[in-house]
Amino acid sequence: MSRLGINMTNTHEDAFELRRGPWTVEEDDLLVRYITSHGEGHWNYLAKFAGLKRTGKSCRLRWLNYLKPDVKHGNLTPQEQLLILELHCKWGNRWSKIAQHLPGRTDNEIKNYWRTRVQKHARQLKIDGNSKKFHEAIRRFWVPRLLENMEQNSSETSSPSSSISTLETQTPINTTPCPKYRSQVNNSDQHKEYLHSNSLESGIISQLTAENSEMNTACNNSFQDDGYHVDISSNNILEMESQQEIFLSQCQQMEEIDWFGEGMAGTFWNAGEFWDFRKS
DNA sequence: AAGAAAGCCAACCGCTCGGCA
């Protein structure tokens, strides 16, 4: 059966046609109206009583990933990209956990970003996208570019040099809520509220900004100046120390990668707006 | 201008987990 087709089943419970594929405006309206008056949860019942010929799962996904008023759409800001990179280094493919720290962004969106934008580079470099080596590559080569971009944006908007202030004042690039429900969302206020309430990410940004100028120093120094392990609990410190030997070995391998070779020129370093620094 | 290739992302699938009877 096609993913866009109609799912005809013979079971007692699903004796009616179940719609699949893209949602129509009418379906969206039904779902939004029902949730507005009855609230979320009990998705199977919701689907039934809202008059939607969809599975509860499908309704839940549609609501959480698209219709929910605080869902943001559009390109991820450099700050958000930086957060994703850092949090993925910390938690791996825990998309929902990462999404909790990016207000308005869904796990699905972050997952798509990682798979289509970030892992592309891993493939090109023939490195496992979840490996420490690739995370280190990101930390040493991508994060500084993001920070440069953030600072550039900061200076362009005449905001204070503090990265936290930058976060608070910068308007997300092409970041808009679902057009249908745009009026219900105030991105700026939401962003501010999030930033004030979440010291973890503010800490990451400020720490990384402070370390920006030191990012490309030798591996030994970069370990000491680590902005990679953002949650420096005593356990993490112990773990970091125990991994230092492995890490230094990986750094040696990293140095052997042809980052600036011809093969990379058209891929890793020019892959996006943050790679333009090479041309300048 | 047109076809091919690549990129993007909404949506689906299968699995796991937790609550409850």
Added chain:
DNA sequence: GTGCCGAGCGGTTGGCTTTCT
């Protein structure tokens, strides 16, 4: 202890859009 069910999560798919040739 066990089975059921709703909810959530991460992986994958496939169609649409954009870019390239």
